[in-house]
Every structure is written in C-alpha cells, then in structure tokens.
Amino acid sequence: MNYKLLKSQILYRGKVFDHQVDEIEYDSGNIGIREIAFHPGGAVVVPIKDDGKIILVKQYRYPFKKTLIELPAGKLDKNEDPLTCAVRELEEETGYKARDFIKLGAIYTAPGYCTEILHIYKAVGLTQGNHNREEGEHGMELFELTQEEIVTMILSGEINDAKTIAGIFYLQKTKS
Known part of the structure; x- marks a missing residue:
C-alpha cells in the first residue's frame, strides 16, 4: 500500500449502492481521490x-x-x-x-x-x-x-x- 487515507465520506446512500469518496495521500505526497460504489453483490x-x-x-x-x-x-x-x-x-x-x-x-x-x-x-x-x-x-x-x-x-x-x-x-x- 503506497498511500494513506486522509478523509472518507459517504455522499449518497441508495437503494442499490452507496457512493463513498476517499481522499488519499500517496507516499510521494501527491493527493488523490477515490470514488467507491459499495454494492451488496x-x-x-x-x-x-x-x-x-x-x-x-x-x-x-x-x-x-x-x-x-x-x-x-x-x-x-x-x-x-x-x-x-x-x-x-x-x-x-x-x-x-x-x-x-x-x-x-x-x-x-x-x-x-x-x-x-x-x-x-x-x-x-x-x-x-x-x-x-x-x-x-x-x-x-x-x-x-x-x-x-x-x-x-x-x-x-x-x-x-x-x-x-x-x-x-x-x-x-x-x-x-
């Protein structure tokens, strides 16, 4: 793992999936955004x-x-x-x-x-x-x-x- 989590927020809770946005910092110091759709499968x-x-x-x-x-x-x-x-x-x-x-x-x-x-x-x-x-x-x-x-x-x-x-x-x- 070459990053650390700075912030995590669920922006939307839906019937089918939830939408989460994470802000991460790579080991290089660069900031990145990761969006995740949480789905039950x-x-x-x-x-x-x-x-x-x-x-x-x-x-x-x-x-x-x-x-x-x-x-x-x-x-x-x-x-x-x-x-x-x-x-x-x-x-x-x-x-x-x-x-x-x-x-x-x-x-x-x-x-x-x-x-x-x-x-x-x-x-x-x-x-x-x-x-x-x-x-x-x-x-x-x-x-x-x-x-x-x-x-x-x-x-x-x-x-x-x-x-x-x-x-x-x-x-x-x-x-x-």
Whole structure:
C-alpha cells in the first residue's frame, strides 16, 4: 500500500449502492481521490435443462436503454447468502426450480470503483413452475440455447453481458 487515507465520506446512500469518496495521500505526497460504489453483490445462475440447453433471459436494461440477453441473476439482500439469492432469482425470473446448485466461482464486476462480487452457480435438475417477476421484469423473455449457440452469440456481440460471458466460461472450464 503506497498511500494513506486522509478523509472518507459517504455522499449518497441508495437503494442499490452507496457512493463513498476517499481522499488519499500517496507516499510521494501527491493527493488523490477515490470514488467507491459499495454494492451488496449478487448471484448469477447458469440453469441447465436435462437436454443440455441453458435458459437465458432477455431483459431491458435502463442504463443502456436496450434489452440484453443474460443469465438469470439478482442482487443480494442485506446479509443474504449468495445461494439463497440464486435460488430466489432463478424462480423469480424463469419460473424454474433446481434440484441442485453448484458454485462455479465468483467475479469482481468493476474492481476499479465498485465492491460488487457476483457469485456464479450452475443449476441442474430443473422443474418448471411459475415466475414471480418484479415490476421492472414483466417484459422479460426466456431463451433456451446450447452452449455452442451462446458462445457464437458472445463472439458475434449479440451477448455482451459480462456476468453471462463469465458464467459460460466457468461452465466450460469447471468439472462440476
């Protein structure tokens, strides 16, 4: 560590994240500002049907003003276990329940300014039920695609959501 913290202030407390600004002094004597978005993290699910197809959702993303194709995912509630979140989000967004969840890994989404960690799970033994979408998710569509189809869509730029790309990478590279 080549700096010391001079001042730290939370400028905004939000529903999704808090915004903190820190003033630091490097060992050289130069002053720097660091902004941090404190985020509770989330869970991502790679739901695999018995036929090997993976369930994805098409969801409108407000910051980009467009719909994206993604793996089901959601934000952790305060002090929530990531597995509990994964179970909830799978059913909420897709209507499916899973017999087994296997943790594949975790990613830091934007480590330069955000504390969000997404925990990625594979879900197998799926049974269809009823989704319970939140208000902003009502137009969500489901897709069932093979791994190969998803990789093709990633490489063509049709799928550019980072958590989905990471989830498919973990799925391909782990032995669980």
